Amino acid sequence: MDTQYVKWDYNQMGVVATLKLSEPTENIVAWQRFLPTGPIALLPLTNCLSSLVWSLPTTEAKRLLKVSEEEFVDSINNALWKVYPKDGVVESGMRALQQLLEGLSLQTGAVKQLQPSVSAIIEGSRAAFPLQFGHSVSYVQTGTVLVGDAAHRVHPLAGQGVNLGFGDVTVLVQLLAEAVINGAPLGDMTYLRKYETLRQRYNVPIMFAIDALHRLYKGTAAPIVLARSLGLQLTNAIPVIKKALIEHASGQIRNR
Ligand SMILES: Cc1cc2nc3c(=O)[nH]c(=O)nc-3n(C[C@H](O)[C@H](O)[C@H](O)COP(=O)(O)OP(=O)(O)OC[C@H]3O[C@@H](n4cnc5c(N)ncnc54)[C@H](O)[C@@H]3O)c2cc1C
Known part of the structure; x- marks a missing residue:
């Protein structure tokens, strides 16, 4: 069309795959965790299958396409579960807000469902797309x-x-x-x-x-x-x- 196109690269790729969960989930929910390298999301397909969308720096995404399926699954579980050291200022800010919300009788999300673990991927479902x-x-x-x-x-x-x-x-x-x-x-x-x-x-x-x-x-x-x-x-x-x-x-x- 010879039209102007505004674009910029995120220097990331979205790694996708169909995941088998270790245990069927009772409440079918979507998960997204924001990591320093980009968000990882699990979008439910059934109570035991989820679709992965994991945004990663391009080199890391390409590496994950090449590793064995076992190593890939380990990386996903690590990304979902790894505990990061928390900043003191952030921790105290969050605690103060929670106390304030409790004081105002506003729900603070006390009932938490834990993220799922992944046992395997559907063979051949792994792919990656550049993000822009x-x-x-x-x-x-x-x-x-x-x-x-x-x-x-x-x-x-x-x-x-x-x-x-x-x-x-x-x-x-x-x-x-x-x-x-x-x-x-x-x-x-x-x-x-x-x-x-x-x-x-x-x-x-x-x-x-x-x-x-x-x-x-x-x-x-x-x-x-x-x-x-x-x-x-x-x-x-x-x-x-x-x-x-x-x-x-x-x-x-x-x-x-
Ligand atoms: C990793 C990733 C995760 C995403 N997750 C979500 C999500 O969770 N929710 C959401 O809403 N969206 C998501 N999106 C965005 C979503 O996938 C796209 O917005 C959607 O697929 C766009 O649909 P489309 O039909 O416009 O284009 P496309 O899906 O790109 O379809 C275009 C089709 O045209 C074909 N084609 C191209 N050129 C030609 C040609 N010259 N001749 C014939 N055929 C041609 C292509 O092969 C393709 O099949 C995600 C995207 C990525 C990359």
Whole structure:
């Protein structure tokens, strides 16, 4: 399309695989742990199978594609369970907030489910994809429309990539239907430009929010760690914020 494309590399790859859990989980939940090297996420498929998305520096990701399946599984369990030394300032900040929330009778997430362990991977399911931020300045041209990752790519840490694409498709289909009802040709630029405007208005703020989260979680300095830990604990404890976030993440297409 010869359009401008804004992009930057995260110098990371997303390592994926289908994992067999050591024990079936009672409550099927998604897990994500933010490590200094990038987030590791387990997205449930059934109560004993999960899909892995592990963001890692490119060299480490490539190395993990080559190691034996046993070593790969050990690395996953290590990433899920390794205990990191905690910063004193962060610890005391978190304790103070917990006491405050308890004083206000706000739930502090006392009931915790432990992360699962992995026993094996489904043979041949291991792969890795380069991670990039990318956005096409234009989504449409006469006879051509970009949807999904062709128009925009985000870091997988928020699990939103495919939702943005589904939103594009929903809006495009609605506008093409509108064009047909009004007797306009399918390639009418008035409708295509409307698609572009609506979707860019929706996609771009989310893309930058995801990029900002990536930058926030990359930092290891105590004030950054403290700020994000307090933010997460507050989000978890205040039902209105938590509900709004869950609804936004799961209902993007409906609410676009
Ligand atoms: C590691 C990783 C984890 C992710 N995790 C999540 C997640 O948890 N949740 C989420 O919502 N999103 C996630 N995403 C993002 C999600 O995968 C993408 O947003 C989504 O797959 C985009 O769909 P798409 O159809 O637009 O593009 P794609 O899935 O890239 O499909 C494009 C297809 O076109 C084919 N193709 C390309 N060029 C040509 C050509 N010239 N001719 C014919 N065919 C061609 C390609 O082979 C491909 O099959 C993740 C992405 C990665 C990399």
